[in-house]
Amino acid sequence: MDTLANVAHGFGVALTGINLLYCFIGVFIGTLVGVLPGIGPISAMSLLLPVTLSGTPESGIIMMAGIYYGSMYGGSTTSILVNIPGEAASVVTCIDGHQMAKQGRAGPALGISAFGSFIAGTFALVALMLVAPKLASIAIAFGPAEYFSLMVLGLVVLTFLTQGSMPKALLMACIGVVLGLIGLDSITAQPRLTFGRMELIDGIGLVPVVMGLFGVAEVLLNTEQAIKRDIINAKITQLLPNKEDWQASAGPVTRGTLLGFLLGILPGGGAVVASFASYALEKRLSKTPERFGHGAIEGVAGPESANNAAAGGAFIPLMTLGIPPNVVMALLLGAFVIHGLQPGPLLITQNPGLFWGIVASMYIGNVMLLILNLPMIGMWVQLLKLPYNILFPLIILFTILGVYCSSNNVFDVYVMIAFGIIGYFMRKLGYEPAPLVLAFVLGPMLENNLRKSLILSQGDLWTFVQRPISAACLTLALLLLIAPLLPSLRKKRELVALDEGA
Amino acid sequence: MNNQTNVKLRLSNSELWGGLIGLALGGFVIWSGLKLKLGTINDPGSGYVLFYTGILMCVFAGSIIISAITEGGPTLASRWENVRWSKPLLVIACLAAFSLALEPLGFLLASIPLMLLLLRLIDPVRWTLAILIAVMVPLGMWWVLKRLLLIQLPSGLFGIG
Numbered sequence: 001m002d003t004l005a006n007v008a009h010g011f012g013v014a015l016t017g018i019n020l021l022y023c024f025i026g027v028f029i030g031t032l033v034g035v036l037p038g039i040g041p042i043s044a045m046s047l048l049l050p051v052t053l054s055g056t057p058e059s060g061i062i063m064m065a066g067i068y069y070g071s072m073y074g075g076s077t078t079s080i081l082v083n084i085p086g087e088a089a090s091v092v093t094c095i096d097g098h099q100m101a102k103q104g105r106a107g108p109a110l111g112i113s114a115f116g117s118f119i120a121g122t123f124a125l126v127a128l129m130l131v132a133p134k135l136a137s138i139a140i141a142f143g144p145a146e147y148f149s150l151m152v153l154g155l156v157v158l159t160f161l162t163q164g165s166m167p168k169a170l171l172m173a174c175i176g177v178v179l180g181l182i183g184l185d186s187i188t189a190q191p192r193l194t195f196g197r198m199e200l201i202d203g204i205g206l207v208p209v210v211m212g213l214f215g216v217a218e219v220l221l222n223t224e225q226a227i228k229r230d231i232i233n234a235k236i237t238q239l240l241p242n243k244e245d246w247q248a249s250a251g252p253v254t255r256g257t258l259l260g261f262l263l264g265i266l267p268g269g270g271a272v273v274a275s276f277a278s279y280a281l282e283k284r285l286s287k288t289p290e291r292f293g294h295g296a297i298e299g300v301a302g303p304e305s306a307n308n309a310a311a312g313g314a315f316i317p318l319m320t321l322g323i324p325p326n327v328v329m330a331l332l333l334g335a336f337v338i339h340g341l342q343p344g345p346l347l348i349t350q351n352p353g354l355f356w357g358i359v360a361s362m363y364i365g366n367v368m369l370l371i372l373n374l375p376m377i378g379m380w381v382q383l384l385k386l387p388y389n390i391l392f393p394l395i396i397l398f399t400i401l402g403v404y405c406s407s408n409n410v411f412d413v414y415v416m417i418a419f420g421i422i423g424y425f426m427r428k429l430g431y432e433p434a435p436l437v438l439a440f441v442l443g444p445m446l447e448n449n450l451r452k453s454l455i456l457s458q459g460d461l462w463t464f465v466q467r468p469i470s471a472a473c474l475t476l477a478l479l480l481l482i483a484p485l486l487p488s489l490r491k492k493r494e495l496v497a498l499d500e501g502a
Numbered sequence: 503m504n505n506q507t508n509v510k511l512r513l514s515n516s517e518l519w520g521g522l523i524g525l526a527l528g529g530f531v532i533w534s535g536l537k538l539k540l541g542t543i544n545d546p547g548s549g550y551v552l553f554y555t556g557i558l559m560c561v562f563a564g565s566i567i568i569s570a571i572t573e574g575g576p577t578l579a580s581r582w583e584n585v586r587w588s589k590p591l592l593v594i595a596c597l598a599a600f601s602l603a604l605e606p607l608g609f610l611l612a613s614i615p616l617m618l619l620l621l622r623l624i625d626p627v628r629w630t631l632a633i634l635i636a637v638m639v640p641l642g643m644w645w646v647l648k649r650l651l652l653i654q655l656p657s658g659l660f661g662i663g
Contacts, residue, residue, distance in 0.1 A: 165566065165569065167562040167563075167565040167566050167569070168520070168562075168566060170558070170562045171524045171559060171562040171563060171566065174528075174555050174558050174559045174562065175527065175559070177551070177555050178531050178552065178555055178556075178559075181551065181552060185548040187548075188547070188548050190538065190548040192534070192538055192548055192549075192552065193534055193552075216597070219593065220590040220593055220594065221590070223586070223589040223590050223592075223593055223624050224585040224586050224587065224589060224590055225585060225586065226586070226625065387625075387627075388625070389621070389624060389625035389626075389627055390621070390627060390631075390635065392620065392624070393616075393617050393620035393621050393635070393636075394635075394639060396593075396597070396616075396620060397613060397616075397617060397639060397640065397643065400600075400613070401643055401647065404609075404655070404656075405647065405653055408653070408654065410604055410605055410656055413601060413604060414601050417597045417598070417600075417601050420597070421594055421597075424590060424594075428581050428582070429516055429517075429519075429520045429581065430517075430520070431520065446551075447551040450546070450551060451546045451550065451551070454543055454544065454545075454546055455544065455545060455546075458544050459542065459543035459544035461543075
């Protein structure tokens, strides 16, 4: 009954005129950045972070959250119709979604993607409502050893799922950890790798690193080729999937939702990993895996559900523990902090209007997204026709402004440009940036928890094995690390691992 | 891959270079960790995690180098084969020039030429449209950020913007 009363209270907050407007602006911008290749939710959220200052905390955070889950919807449109992922979580949707569009089935692909996203998004919200308040009490049992092992597992899962050689992905993760440790040591306050620069005392900013490695590097790669965007020009009709499509998609949507939600909660999980993992799972479970890559609807339904469920699930560790499980949530944490709020177990009890208002706004946002993405699909298709030679200078300008606005510091613009160039050469040499970015976010927390566990256990490394949750995470991580050494498993990994630029 | 694009123990092997850069970075991180003091396992110091991460980096880089030598890898030239390699270089040059000009010239005076160059140098947009976009978009963004959102953008030595 308490939950229902809280939800009712939440709807009371979310249904006020101003919050509805912010929710709509959020999901609209989210769909827009999802549709436009080269600008993702991270860029949009960092660009709009200062806007949240002008309203109440509820309004600002409702809008920021809307951008995130809205981009998950919009990203699929570009993947299906243009074969260019609008944002990283929609990379896998390109593979089968675009093939379906080429076969004249763009409508069902877009339809199942929107419905799958809606189902998964709604499930994630119900689960968020039920799980979040309870998780806070369970999480009290988590010590630094559990947190450390959980983060190690998150990093290993991501490197396992990254295309190319595993040593390359692991090397990237290590570089990410090192970059994350730049600045003052949180325990001894000793400056590390600052090279005497005051700008580095607080460490390198997350926004310039991410925008450089993903935004600028992507633009540099795209300018190498005269982009012939393979836009599906045929009029999109019959958006509703038929009975066979629903039958084929029911399993993938269910599995994608559950898997995505669980991976969303885990540090290192998030929408990108969830969509990759769901695709791999569906391909592995399919009786006809050879259809994947040639327009299998399961390859659209699973990942699209997974990335939306993960987007919802990712709010759990942030809201209940105050730990951002991915880069986007780290930005959302920034939005909380600038309003003087600290997400964590106390947020739900001290600010019920805020917590339940955000949850209720997501229900409303999901309905808005379904309307924005199905009946109004034609508008987004028109937007896709904007030529890339006009779009990319705009993307560069927006990323520069986004980085500058996030810190009001020109140094961060230099950092972004440097990481853009580094990211370009990394991609050319076959090194993926995703493990680096995640390790960059988790690095300081990873170090902190490792050092705390060692101090608490007086240097006894068995502490990581004696605690069951920690032992389970480390065992799983070890299995994933040694898996590529076995030829048969190596072959399977190569089949499931996907290229970001696919 | 043919023999020219897949080489083993040659300096043109791109995989070898990737591994060597990783090894050098790993070595630097180990050295930095040692300089910051490792502490003990009971009380790890500031350099503890850096030192062991550096070791891991060297191990992974070593594995990449061994695989480059034994299995071979694409040449550096083949990585830029059949692409317009000069275009990203132009964008990089524009961004480098922009970063040098941003503080002395300010946002508006630095971003208008940047936009114009990007619009004209890569896949040229016709002059009238290019000038219109290059002027109007930075100006519009400047107006929104400075007037509506009250965000201070760099105004440079001339105080424009």
